[in-house]
Amino acid sequence: MDAVHGKPGTHIGEIEDPDGVGEHGSIACGDALRFTFRVRRHPTDPAQDIITEARYLTFGCTSAIAASEALCILIERGGLTPIQALKITNQEIVAFLEGLPKQKIHCSVMGPRR
Numbered sequence: 354m355d356a357v358h359g360k361p362g363t364h365i366g367e368i369e370d371p372d373g374v375g376e377h378g379s380i381a382c383g384d385a386l387r388f389t390f391r392v393r394r395h396p397t398d399p400a401q402d403i404i405t406e407a408r409y410l411t412f413g414c415t416s417a418i419a420a421s422e423a424l425c426i427l428i429e430r431g432g433l434t435p436i437q438a439l440k441i442t443n444q445e446i447v448a449f450l451e452g453l454p455k456q457k458i459h460c461s462v463m464g465p466r467r
Contacts, residue, residue: 364425365418366408373435384413386421390428392435404428404438416457423449 371389378385387410395401407425411418423446428438447453 364408364422365410367410368406368408372402378413380412384411384417386411386413386417388421388424390435390438400434400436402434403432404435414457416453419450420446420453 367387368389368391372392373390375388376386377388389408390404391406392402393405395403407428409421409425411421420443424441427433427441427445427449431437433441443458447458
């Protein structure tokens with residue numbers, strides 16, 4: 354994936370003044386993820402706000418970076434609300450990536466636990 358190589362056009366980075374932030378993991382013990390997003394606000398019901406932009410900063414292996422990129426793509430392409438985004442599973446991320454080595458499946462868990 355381009356994200357693993359730091360190429361432009363990926364979701365690596367942070368949104369300034371985001372509408373939401375999620376963090377998981379710890380640099381002290383290994384992988385860490387910081388996830389920021391912006392929403393298009395629904396005029397009357399905040400539960401129907403749609404995530405329009407998602408970005409991440411990930412400290413970890415290439416599988417963790419790929420999983421973070423996949424999370425952002427799934428959210429943006431899906432037109433998901435924050436509540437719906439919280440329901441994305443690591444199995445969905447692994448399927449999107451067309452698999453991960455068995456010993457790296459745990460890397461896909463950071464996104465769904467943000």
